[in-house]
Amino acid sequence: MGKYLKLSYDISSHEIPTTKVPEFQYRVTPFPASDLINISICNCELITNEKNRKVYYLKFSRENINFHYEPGYTIGILPSNSIELVNRILIRLGLEDVADQCYKLSLDESATKKLIPKHLPVYGTLRNLLLHNVDLTSAPKKLFLKSLLEYTTDEKECDTLLFLCSPKGSIEYQTLISSYTKRSVLGLLEMFPSCQPPIEVLLKHLPPLLPRAYSISSSPLNEEYLSITFNVDTFPDNQRGLCTSWLERCIHEYEKTKHVEVPIYLRNPSSFVLPEDNSVPIILIGTGTGISPFRGFLEHRHLNIAGGASYGKSWLFYGCRDSNRNYLFKSDLKEYLASGALSRLCESFSRESETNKYVQHEIEKYTEELGTWIVKDNAIVYVCGDFLRILPAVKEAVLKVLVESQDFPENDAQLYLKEMEEKGRYIVDNWN
Structure with missing residues (x-):
């Protein structure tokens, strides 16, 4: 022993x-689609600041980035x-x-x-x-x-x-x-x-210090920066996440020196990407920092529209606790609505009413319309959020939409949703 x-x-x-010996030769990098590279922080913004949670929008210079990525891709960040x-x-x-x-x-x-x-x-x-x-x-x-x-x-x-x-x-x-x-x-x-x-x-x-995966929050058409969004939570025992607290220390160092490099690599892409056919309707459902990949989706559509492209309709369901303190990328979403990158926006704020209205409740308010989008228009549904709390509730709400709008028996609705998952029309990005 x-x-x-x-x-x-x-x-x-x-x-x-x-x-x-290269500094990161011994670091473990699961699911790599690129080599490890160091990229420089070029800007950062503290977008919410509460007692036990901060949310940062962090931008990296694209100067050293030598890989191709699409909206919805993720990078692995190697913390210390x-x-x-x-x-x-x-x-x-x-x-x-x-x-x-x-x-x-x-x-x-x-x-x-x-x-x-x-x-x-x-x-x-x-x-x-x-x-x-x-x-x-x-x-x-x-x-x-x-x-x-x-x-x-x-x-x-x-x-x-x-x-x-x-x-x-x-x-x-x-x-x-x-x-x-x-x-x-x-x-x-x-x-x-x-x-x-x-x-x-x-x-x-002791196990290896593994990288943490973060969704890219910006479009590859944005030539200035690649961005991520992350929250720093303070837990009841006054501890914080390893990578997020390290990134926050990197930000503090950047504010002092204006030069901090972060080791990253591109992870193998999943199915959580925009459809190849721009005309396909999309339904985006996210809470909190779950909006991160959707910001990349919508910025990509926005920049392409500015270049003359056209897209099918899109509908975002976004949930957070408070419309004034927790709403991420509010001004960006207004801009995407104005350009047509986003067709519809539905918001839910769980701490602004006594009944705690969540994103699944907002979904249930539009049963008929969503049923049409999903069944008749063959929309793709993307869900991004917490594996334990958000995903089951959203799935239950979508099942309810299918049952009530299409008169599906419960079993048929479950089979239809399973078929959507198999065909890449119900796609999930989650964290635990």
């Missing part, structure tokens, strides 16, 4: 590679862990004196049929490795907790670790991994003060 990796700091100079968190872990493990020494990572002599994980650089510094290559905040596996037993001296702490790994401790384990603070590497080490694992044990169990 112990360690099979070995870090050495007493390495001779001739062992260190003379050519610099916070310097403060890394420093606290190094101090807690007593490694601050070697944190910036060059190490060599190898396999322990006792290791058989083992390989060095691909996301761990063979040479480097421990500080950089913890900053860029391993996820320090993901939920720990029970195998990781069990591995800490060997390095924990307090009897009560050992009993707690054993209990968390046992079937009887399943509820407590779920509670632990649902707490962003407690489940982190630092949180675990603080929970078990007598635990002093070698860094090799952590490296064996």
Whole structure:
């Protein structure tokens, strides 16, 4: 169960590679459609600022972008862990004196049929490795907790670790991994003060620091910038998302220096793209930052219309909490309505009435018209939102539209919607 990796700091100079290893060679990039590139922030806007949620509209210069993309595509952004968190872990493990020494990572002599994980650089510094290559905040596996037993001296702490790994401790384990603070590497080490694992044990169990996917919010016809929209949420335990808080730190640095680069790559495209036939009607349904890819859709139509193109009708259902504080891209949507890029706009504001009106309620108000768009006009329905809260409610509302407008029995409506999904006429972009 112990360690099979070995870090050495007493390495001779001739062992260190003379050519610099590319900074992101060891980073994991799922579903790549391009190489990794660094792109520069060229502008940013804080578009909503509430107590526990901020929303940013972030623009990147297109100067270094060498890939083709379409509206609806996503990019992978490679974040780093916070310097403060890394420093606290190094101090807690007593490694601050070697944190910036060059190490060599190898396999322990006792290791058989083992390989060095691909996301761990063979040479480097421990500080950089913890900053860029391993996820320090993901939920720990029970195998990781069990591995800490060997390095924990307090009897009560050992009993707690054993209990968390046992079937009887399943509820407590779920509670632990649902707490962003407690489940982190630092949180675990603080929970078990007598635990002093070698860094090799952590490296064996910590997963790679994965990129986060963000929908592109702008059109490829926009030659000035590529943009994304993201929110920074503060959770009940006062923690924030790893990538979004890192992006916010990048923005603060940009405001000071006017030069910050962000590592990104283009992800393989999904079916969440505009139809090839411009005349096909589209229905867009999104809440909060779920409007992000739709802004790209509509800007693309808007710029093409300015160049003489024509499009079929479009209908956006947009929901947010408050029309004054949370409404994203309100002025842009007005411009798209004026140009004909957007035909109709329906809004719902959940915190402006006692009955909490959501986007699905707005859909149900237009049953007959939507039924005509979907069944007779063969419109494509796009939905972007939270997987657990928004998507089921919207799907139920669309089923209700089919039942009430077309006199479909419930089973027939479900079959029709399933057929729409299979034919790419009901397309979902979601997050969890």
